[in-house]
Amino acid sequence: MNGTIRTILVDDEPPALDELNYLLSAHPDVDVVGTAASAAEAARTIAAKRPDLVFLDIQMPGRDGFSVLGEIMELEPQPLVVFVTAFDEYAIRAFEENAVDYILKPVDPRRLAASLDRVRKRAGADDGNDAGEMLRRLLAGAGLKPGVTRISVxxxxxxxxxxxxxxxxxxxxxxxxxxxxxxxxxxxxxxxxxxxxxxxxxxxxxxxxxxxxxxxxxxxxxxxxxxxxxxxxxxxxxxxxxxxxxxxxxxxxxxxxxx
The missing domain is CATH 2.40.50.1020 (LytTr DNA-binding domain)
Known part of the structure; x- marks a missing residue:
């Protein structure tokens, strides 16, 4: 990232998107380049915009946030992912080693600022733990695998x-x-x-x-x-x-x- 964090927000609830967009406006280095209200729209928007960062809701009608992760595995470069979710603490612990961060709804501005600090540090670190490897481990932790696996019925x-x-x-x-x-x-x-x-x-x-x-x-x-x-x-x-x-x-x- 060259100073600006190009960001996409994904949530099926318009008020949640508006609130997160508003909270991010307090951070001058964050540039929200797109939003999406469904998994399908998210996958298209991420592929078109190639952001540095995605704030991703997991629980959405139809295809959930994990299906988005599967689809963006093939992108280069791959974005960092922060979950903004109502998942409970147990679910969060299952993934905490494999994503940049988790933020529980409703979003607290101080918690959001701390998450962005983690994003900046991760983006600037050269420890071999790139976004692609993080996504692979995240999918594995969720009981999923890279790529889009669906069962035809x-x-x-x-x-x-x-x-x-x-x-x-x-x-x-x-x-x-x-x-x-x-x-x-x-x-x-x-x-x-x-x-x-x-x-x-x-x-x-x-x-x-x-x-x-x-x-x-x-x-x-x-x-x-x-x-x-x-x-x-x-x-x-x-x-x-x-x-x-x-x-x-x-x-x-x-x-x-x-x-």
Whole structure:
């Protein structure tokens, strides 16, 4: 950065964008070159403007902020990222080693100033920890991987793309794999198998519970011992679906959940 920090703001709430823009106006070296109200708009704006810094909201309707991170991995140079989010403290601790900073909403001006100081120091440091490596570690910490990974499913005569993070589990039934989200079941492409899904979703928190079900560990609400050495999981899918972990997979489940 040559004195000026070219910055883009991403948030689906106009008042939040206006407030952050106003607070940043107190910092003469910050030049807000664009704003975006959705993940798709953010990816386009970042690619067009090539900013030094992005203030990024995570929780947005449809595609979330993590999908933006996946798309900007290919850009050169890659921007630094600061999250401005309502994520709780536990979630923040999971990423605090891998992003420039986190700011909780509502934004405190003093906290924003401290974050900008971190940005300036990171931009001026020559420690080999570049923005690209930070983004890769951030995606890994979020259970994601570089690039845009989506699962194609059928709905209403059309193909739609699902973010793996919104899928509670995959179920193999009647010779076909189905993706189950909160309140909806989607058939996947006819040639897709659970084995192929496991390979494709490497790096995401999916676990093969049994022969016919692949579950998202991030959406397991409860677990309990069951009969014959099995476990039963209750999924956070709206219907509180129960999924059995086969006896031979119980140890792997406990290891995956660090129990």
């Amino acid at each position: 059928e709905h209403g005569g059309r193909n739609i793309l699902l973010n793996p993070r919104e899928i509670a589990y995959f179920n193999y039934e009647n010779r076909r794999v189905h993706a189950v989200t909160r309140g909806q079941v989607y058939p996947c492409s006819c040639d897709l198998t659970l084995d192929r899904l496991e390979e494709r979703l490497e790096g995401f928190p999916f676990f093969r519970a049994n022969r016919s079900q692949l579950v998202n560990l991030a959406l397991v609400r409860t677990y309990a011992p069951w009969f014959n050495g099995k476990y039963v999981l209750t999924m956070n899918d709206g219907a509180e679906t129960e999924v059995a972990v086969s006896k031979g997979r119980v140890r792997a489940f406990r290891d995956a959940m660090e129990l």
